[in-house]
Amino acid sequence: MMAGEMRKSALMAVDEINAxxxxxxxxxxxxxxxxxxxxxxxxxxxxxxxxxxxxxxxxCYTSASRKQVIPIVERTERLLWHPARYEGxxxxxxxxxxxxxxxxxxxxxxxxMLDHISGDVFCIGSNYVWTWEMNRVIREIVTSAGGRVxxxxxxxxxxxxxxxxxxxxxxxxxxxxFNTLVGESSYSFMRALHAAATRAGLVIPMLxxxxxxxxxxxxxxxxxxxxxxxxxxxxSIDRPENRAFVARWKARHGADSNLSVDGQSTYVCVMLLxxxxxxxxxxxxxxxxxxSANHRYxxxxxxxxxxxxxxxxxxxxxxxxxxxGSRFKIFWEADAPERPDxxxxxxxxTAFGRGAEKSNDAKRANHLRVVK
Amino acid sequence: MTRPSPFSVCGRRALLLMRDEREISILRRQLNRLGxxxxxxxxxxxxxxxxxxxxxxxxxxxxxxxxxxxxxxxGVPIIAxxxxxxxxxxxxxxxxxxxxxxxxxxxxxxxxxALVVAFxxxxxxxxxxxxxxxxxxxxxxxxxxxxxxxxxxxxxxxSETDAFTLIRQTAMRHRTTIEQLxxxxxxxxxxxxxxxxxx
Numbered sequence: 259m260m261a262g263e264m265r266k267s268a269l270m271a272v273d274e275i276n277a278x279x280x281x282x283x284x285x286x287x288x289x290x291x292x293x294x295x296x297x298x299x300x301x302x303x304x305x306x307x308x309x310x311x312x313x314x315x316x317x318c319y320t321s322a323s324r325k326q327v328i329p330i331v332e333r334t335e336r337l338l339w340h341p342a343r344y345e346g347x348x349x350x351x352x353x354x355x356x357x358x359x360x361x362x363x364x365x366x367x368x369x370x371m372l373d374h375i376s377g378d379v380f381c382i383g384s385n386y387v388w389t390w391e392m393n394r395v396i397r398e399i400v401t402s403a404g405g406r407v408x409x410x411x412x413x414x415x416x417x418x419x420x421x422x423x424x425x426x427x428x429x430x431x432x433x434x435x436f437n438t439l440v441g442e443s444s445y446s447f448m449r450a451l452h453a454a455a456t457r458a459g460l461v462i463p464m465l466x467x468x469x470x471x472x473x474x475x476x477x478x479x480x481x482x483x484x485x486x487x488x489x490x491x492x493x494s495i496d497r498p499e500n501r502a503f504v505a506r507w508k509a510r511h512g513a514d515s516n517l518s519v520d521g522q523s524t525y526v527c528v529m530l531l532x533x534x535x536x537x538x539x540x541x542x543x544x545x546x547x548x549x550s551a552n553h554r555y556x557x558x559x560x561x562x563x564x565x566x567x568x569x570x571x572x573x574x575x576x577x578x579x580x581x582x583g584s585r586f587k588i589f590w591e592a593d594a595p596e597r598p599d600x601x602x603x604x605x606x607x608t609a610f611g612r613g614a615e616k617s618n619d620a621k622r623a624n625h626l627r628v629v630k
Numbered sequence: 631m632t633r634p635s636p637f638s639v640c641g642r643r644a645l646l647l648m649r650d651e652r653e654i655s656i657l658r659r660q661l662n663r664l665g666x667x668x669x670x671x672x673x674x675x676x677x678x679x680x681x682x683x684x685x686x687x688x689x690x691x692x693x694x695x696x697x698x699x700x701x702x703x704x705g706v707p708i709i710a711x712x713x714x715x716x717x718x719x720x721x722x723x724x725x726x727x728x729x730x731x732x733x734x735x736x737x738x739x740x741x742x743x744a745l746v747v748a749f750x751x752x753x754x755x756x757x758x759x760x761x762x763x764x765x766x767x768x769x770x771x772x773x774x775x776x777x778x779x780x781x782x783x784x785x786x787x788x789s790e791t792d793a794f795t796l797i798r799q800t801a802m803r804h805r806t807t808i809e810q811l812x813x814x815x816x817x818x819x820x821x822x823x824x825x826x827x828x829x
Contacts, residue, residue, distance in 0.1 A: 297650070297652075300652070321714070325690075325713050325714070329734075329735035345716055347714070347715045347716045347717070348715065385693050386693070387690075387716060387718075387719060390718040391716040391718045391719075394718040394721075
């Protein structure tokens, strides 16, 4: 589903640029759909460069697909504009990372959890690099603040049978569940947990750093409500740029269609690219990379610009709660766009608590107020 | 016993645990040039029975929470192929104790260095393990040496230093270890007469 959302947004951005007087050039999109088959990304990318002679490639949702493409763009000196948030620990000169880095997605969410919900967390996720790394970050922050990771449960990618984990959650009643499942696994888990919790008369808060509006619709109204989500973009951001963007999107794709963080981010990729080409006066990769650095764009999600130190973007982290109508209600956002920190080099664990204190509710409740 | 030089890799057997056909073909070509024999195995299957001198494992092809990973820890040096540099993945990798590593995407250069480092560090590990075993033997026999020293002190009315010197010198003359001679002293109830035996 995400690939379709991203393609729609990329083409919308291309059409807007081609129709606009502000740009004295036009984009010719060349589309390839490797269909999520990891090894096909290498071939598709190779084909785009050799046959179509493209200089700039927008796309890749998963880290596995991005890792297939990076060797080619590095070898041929092309630029990949990558829209999706990811787990970090990468920084290629031939990639512009437009999705959120870990300090912009998981860290604010864990901080909120420690501050306002609990330090004791039950983790469930899909068995691949995204979950492994999210769990590591969660564990590092939570344990340094004196909390506990109660469990780390993994489901294979695409697996939808999670009854045993739902039962464990209902039995153990954790104060909060951190959900890093993706796709159908996540949807069916959320439905099953909602049904079981309702039967048991329980309300267990759930956290996510990947849920988006079109997914809320897929999950269904009851089970999708109340999930606390971290993202740089929600359709409900109340800025003139975003209201206009959402209106244009709905005019194009229907009033009942929803935007997603990854769709919006793909749109931002194309816009950043167009603005960098305009600034450079050329589509040549080195010139575009130089021109994109620190070049601020007032995007639907707010000001965005590329940090030339690591080719990731300054973005504004936000937290929201999912509400009826496939929407998110934003309840927190950073005061200013946050510098990307893909290696979490500047993560200050002491800011989350007083180190390795044993789990102690009274003590924890006390020192958790220290957090910013 | 002469040790194989880590620089001579010809004739050694490599087991590839990889999925990516492109990367496999790069390694296959390079290993053939080096004169090594190659076997291939699916990383998701339990380990095969055939012996190998080095295992090349694509770290990204095995899930972190998998019992299979530990099954590969069989004492054969491991070269890890690394694509994802996240700490969670690297921690998993450290548990495999790789002897060396290569960063993906692979090139023809680098493999020979990785092999030499792997063979060298595997030999060092064997040497160190043997050294530690010798030291542990000596620690275990400390009680025996102490008992022998006491016996010689009493039998010959010597100080502790002199008794130990006597045992050490006798052991050297008999071309045996202090620990072995001490065991004999306790067994025969005094300094054994080695003149009647060949040392």
